[in-house]
Structures are given as C-alpha cells and as structure tokens.
Amino acid sequence: MKLLGQQIADILTQQPVDSSVVVQGWLRTRRDTGACSFLELNDGSCLKSLQVVVDEGIENYVSTIKKLTTGCSLRVHGILVTSPAKGQTVELQASEVEVLGWAEPATYPLQKKRHSLEFLRSIAHLRPRTNALGAVTRVRSVLSHAVHRFFQEQGFIQVHTPIITTSDCEGAGEMFTVTSLEPSVFSGNDPFGQDFFGRRAGLTVSGQLQAEIFAQSHGRVYTFGPTFRAENSNTSRHLAEFWMLEPEMAFCDLTGDMQVAEAMIKFLVSAALDECGDDLGLFDQHVSRGLIDRLTQVRDQPFVPMTYTEAVDTLLQSGQSFEYPLHWGSDLQAEHERFLCEQVAKAPVIVTNYPSEIKPFYMRLDDGGNTVAAMDILVAGIGELVGGSQREERYDVLAGRMQASGLNLEEYGWYLDLRRYGSVPHAGFGLGFERLVQFVTGMQNIRDVIAFPRTPGSAPC
Template sequence: MVKKYSIKELLDEGITVVNKKVLVKGWIRSFRSSIFIVLNDGSTIKNLQVVLSQELKKKNHKKITIGTSIQVIGTVTESIGKKQCIELHASDINVYGFVDSSVLQQSILQPKKHSFKKLREQAHLRFRTNIFSCIMRIRHHIAFCIHQYFHEHGFFYVHTPIITTSNCEGSGKMFQITTMDLKKNPVDYTKDFFQCKTYLSVSGQLEAETAIFGLGKVYTFGPVFRAENSNTSRHLSEFWMIEPEIAFYDLEENINLAEDFLKFIIKYILDKNMEDLSFLNEHFKKYKKNETEHLLERLNIVLKSPFKRISYTEAVKILIKEEKKQNMKFFHPIVWGMDLQSEHEQYLVNKYFKIPVVVFDYPSSIKAFYMRINNDGKTVRAMDLLFPDIGEIIGGSQREERYEILLQRIKDTNTDKNKLWWYLDTRRFGSVPHSGFGLGFDRLVQFITGMNNIRDVIPFPRTPNHAEF
C-alpha cells in the first residue's frame, strides 16, 4: 500500500524516504518545460518538485495549468537541484480540478507580483499565495499557543455573549441588532426579538469579570465589533480579542502577566514557525529597504528586552521635554489629561526607549468607569502596553472592586446603571481586588508577521464599506 504524505511531512523526512513510493496531493504552483511541476498543499511554505515521465507528459500536458489540483503517486529521489533535497518522480497523476487558462489570467494565481490591495479583492483565493498562507499558519499557531498558555497557568476559557445590551467601554458606536422596521417612528423595542435594544458586543470583559468570582482566573477569546468609521491600517470593524480576568490581582501583577504572556507567544512562534517567519523576513528585507531592522530582529528585541514601565505623568513630561530638546512639534500638542495619540506612543517606543513600553496611571477622565481610582482622585489604575510600529497592543486595568465608588463612577460617566445592575451586584457578594486586560489578536498577528495593514492578517476583513465574501 502506498503511504500518503503531506508535503511538509515528506520534506521533513528528507532523504530518509528516498526510493519509497508515496502519494501526495496539492495544487500546482508552476509548470515548466512540460516536465517539472511545483506542488504545494498548504502544509508548508516549501514546495515539492514533481518530475513527469515522457508518457505522463504526453498524457497530461493539456490538462495541467497553474492552480490545478492533482494527486501524484511516485518514487522519491534525491534532487540535483539546489532548492530541494528530494523530488518526486511521478508514475501516476490524477487530476481533481482543472483551471481554464482564460480564467487564470484574471486571477491572483497567475505568476506575477500583486499588490496587497489586489489580493484583498480576491480574498477567496489569497490563501493560495505564499505570503498569505504564511500569515495564516502563523495566525493559527498564535491562537493555539494562547490557549496553551492560559491552560498551563490555571485559567478557564469562558464564552461570553456576542449579543449585548450595554457598551463596556461607555463610548464609541455599536452595531445594532434588530428584527424591527427601523423606518417606523417611534420604534417599539418591546416588540423586538429580545424585547429591548441590542447590539454586537465590543468586549466580553464585564461578563468575564462575573466569572472570576466563582472560578478565580478566566479568559475570553472571540470576535468583537465596533462601528466607528475608522479607515486606517490598524482598525477593523470585526476583530478578535483575548481578555483574561484574574481575582486577587493588582495592577503590577496584571502588567507582569501581560509581559510574560506576550513573550511566551513570540518565543513559541519563533520556535514553531521559523520557515514562515524567514520567508516573511526576506520579503520585508526586499520591499522595506529603508527600515533599519527586519522582522526577526524586531521579534527578538521584544523577546529579550524587559518592558519599560512609566506613569502617564512621566510620559507627558518626557514628551514635553523631547519637543524642546529636539526642536520639534507634535501634531497634537501635549497637555496633561489628554489621551495620548499614536504619534506620542510611537515616539516613546521607537525613538526614546526603543523597547516596548507600559504606560500606567492614566487620568480618570479619559478612561472607562470600571477602572480603580487611585488615592489622588485624579488617576486610575490603568495600563497600556505599547509595541513598536503597532502602538497600543494591550489595554488593561485593575478593576474598581468597591461598590459605592463604582456606582459613583457609573453616574459620573453617564453610564446606564439599570443595564449594569448585574455587574454592580458582583460588588455586593464577596467582592475582591481584581485585574485584567484586552489584547487585540489581529494587531498581535500584524506585529509578528510585519504586515503594514491589519486587513492583510485576517482571512476576510470587515471594514467601513467592505463586507464581501
């Protein structure tokens, strides 16, 4: 019986399988001299060279085009080519699906360079490109190791609702869900599907907080939705978030967890996805010649550097001082109490410290109601973790565990306490100090893969005016 291999398995075995008869399946990446087929099945960035006999060449030469799916049975031999150690000499080929040459010319599968914008226009085919298949394999491994990390550290995975009646952040636009005809005025939401106004969730944090009072350490990992018209390279309307919540944790422990968590992920990917990372690294060396460091260098800097930790007040002082020292002006003037903009965050990370930075103790006026008030009454126990090029990749805080103060914060921020009665209730049944954070999964994938646009690290991006596929 002929043994079936994935191309990755076959190439990993290398010369130990020479002279063995094997079966492989995949899609043709190129076909040259009517003899040499370059085959890939998605299991690896590397291709397998298949060599046709004269008999198979005559039998199949009109059927075989780029993109055609085939099954090949043949004998493994050592290759005299420099790009591979083995090749497959075919004794039999079965064609599953043909590709018409006229259709091929209109697709991104034709062998030439395409822009990322062009790839997005044919998102259903871009899995079959080298760069996108690399990104998707890395994305898979990041997701896998996130679950592994939390499992090994005693966290429980909690599924929080996607449909909600409240806005966790207290600001920003949400996608409404309804079965009603919204053209009618007024709309009677008591007759709607849920008998009230409902939205797609922007976060599972509040629900996850309730779970820690029974489970201690939990995390969520799922899609969230924001309806802001943010047409930037760092924003999606539908994206994925990881949100751990931990009972009996203060802010410092929360920051320690965030740093350890990110370094675990980056080390895991450097260990497991070096082939894909090396391909991306070479890609960016070629197309980002003006950059001083490349992908692998950047990942190793994050892995080996202790993250710098500064208060918001210290950050503001540094930025004001640097403006004077460097004789420059930020587009957004620095004032204590403002929300730091991307230009400020990037200056701290890329120019001043040159390593990841954690900024903590933000003004209460620019942060959400659930963050714990400091003794000064002006700042909250919040933290943002800033990465090179990406900016904020994690936002978190120590949560306000004191019922009366939380109630007052809800009132001060004009948040509807009637919708959050259940959240307030948790502070009346054995409340404890606790902390948590939110990690933008797609931004993390963007950082690890080195992609400029977040739309190129998710299979089917949802952004303003774009919801195809």
C-alpha cells in the first residue's frame, strides 16, 4: 500500500475494473461531446494519461466541469471501467470532480500542442509537465536508482565527498570560488587569509581525490553527487553544474577498471530498457529514431577496445575530413570519438593508453613514460561517456608529475601520504550523469536532461 494513495501508473496497470478509485492530477485537455465531457488527466507517474468520463448529470457539471482548462489540478472519485475507445484499456467514470487549483487560461503557456525545447527552457518551472521533460525525469530517476543498485550489488560503499573543497582535481583552474567576504576586502598577498576557511576554497569539480582516501581504507567505494565547473562554454554539451558518478577501487588495475565500467553501462542501459518502455518509445518516435535498437545493441554486444595510437592511426587513414586536425599527441575531439564508435566499430569503443601530456597528474605512467594507463569509453551520439584510469600509486613518480603540473606539494601532502602509508594499485573512473541521460534518451542538448540547467548567464529557479 502506498502511503499517499494510488497513482495513474498503478491504476492503469494494477487496478481491476469495476473498482472504486480516487485519482489526482493535472488536466491536459477537456473535450465535450453530447451529454458528457472527456478529461485527460495526468499526474506525472507515467507517460500515459487517464481518460475521465464526466456525465452531464454530475452536480457541478455546468458550474465547474464546463469551465475546466488545461493545467487545472483535480481530484476525481469514480469507478474504473473497461474503455471502448481505441488505444486505452480502461477509463474512469467520474462520480465526483473537485478542483484543487485553477489555471488561468489566458496566461498558462502549456497548451495542447508541441512546444520547442528552446521555448520550454524559458519556463523551467513548468516544463516538467510536458511529455518530453516528464519522460526525461522518470528515466533519470530510474537510472539514478540503478546506479546505487549496481554498486551496492558489487560490494561498493557509497561515500559523500565534499562539495566545498580546497583541491582542484583537474588542475584546470575552472573552480567556482566560495567566499563569505565582500569584494572590497580582497587585497594583498593573501586575500583569502581572512575568509571563512582561512584559505581559498571552491565548489568541487570532482570527488575523485577524496574518494581515493576511502578506497584505501574500504576497498571499493563510489561517490555520486553534484559537481561544478566555471567553464565559459555556452554549448549543447556543457553545464556549469552537473552530476558525477565516481567509483574508486583499491587493488585494481586498468583492465579491472574497464571491466567494471562496461558492466555498469550495460546494467544501467538494461534498467532503462526494462523499466522505461513507454518513455523510451516516446523518444524513439519523436526525438531519436532507432534509439531502442541502439540501446539494445549496447546492452547485448561487447565493447571494442583499441589503444589511443590505434585510434589515431584509424582516424588518419580513414580519409575522413575533420574540423579539428589530428596528430599523435592531440586530444580526441567529439567528432573523432563519434566517428570511431559510429562509423568504425559500430559499437561502444574503449580507448586506452593516452599520451601522458594530455592527461591529469594522477594517472599512472606506463612503461616508457610516454603514455598513461587511462581509458575513455565512447558511445554513439555523445562521444566520451566515461573517463578513467589506473591511479599512480608510486610516491616518487606521483610527486614528480605533480611538480611538473605546477601543484603545491605541501597543499597536497595528504594525497601523497596515501602513497607513503600502505599504497596499493588502484583505479577509478568518472561518468557524467547528464551525458548518460542524454545517451539513453537521445536528447540532443544537455540542458534538456537536467531539471534546472546552470549555464553562462543563466540560472533559472
């Protein structure tokens, strides 16, 4: 028994006909014909709406029912019966309709028509009521739950890493500064000395470094939460606030890292296919044709491994003209990544052993020192979905790479201590959760797979 009563999703799939039900939701449309009105009611629990049939003999038919407009919230009592209408199995014969909240028809922006996603971004507080954004929200919820199921079943422990940090994991200087000081106070050689934390702090770009602490005490851990990047990129692929999933595993090498990442992606895709059939059908029909087939292939087919060197050679020999020139030592761009998985492998690709110069300091140097034990998982339509590596467990090597990256070894003394006291081989990866939701739904703009997108110049609600 649900504490707050039944939802439309339950009524459409579980409630027997000829039973009395009470349902609450928002009115999508009202259609009058003859001696009755047909109300399309949706409560967000599923893609489908429930048809409510209201006979003109109901007490408030003229005073209330005939005045209902899109967006009104209702509570309806009635009997669930078999529906004679095509496309639905049941409908509700109403005995009582109560208006909980009226919607002003002159100003309510969501009408019975298709609205552009660009328009819906301008009304972030109302767009979850639409089919597309409602479906995204349900898929996102299922994927989030599946994340925890996968890692808990694999023996991982969840760790809540800090949102406010003094460590820049990526070393790119794109952190938002957190301060309690007024701008006029900032001056001198140590402007943050009088600040709340006594030093400069920012919103985290990654929980990886802190997760490594717990990996070296608990073996297998994962962190899943919001991260932030002050990158002035106003594109369909970037957000200033996004969610990151970051597992870390002690006693693990690059091969084990790749195996866990591939198994996780297959598990999450499978969960979406099993639990979000109607919503994925909407995306397949209206957003990205062939989506369900592509997801099924990802679930069922092995990923294709190739080294960075093999990937570059393949791209250079393809004869394809790319916007961004490519050579050994340059980072792969989204167009290169997508070509590899969409045109070459026709499956997700795991690219390994990248040049050390283009990867962060914490990645383990391969023999020879030119490449690192890194891996990226590339998928169709997105490019990089997962990025990970075996971490550098050797104190001297790590300290040298940190110095070469311009990091203050004293500030990162705690991180080096992990290599002084019982260091072990360990590995991990990061998955941008919004990119996963994009991949599973086929949505083209990352701003349409998060409830309240934060981008340069925009922070609604």
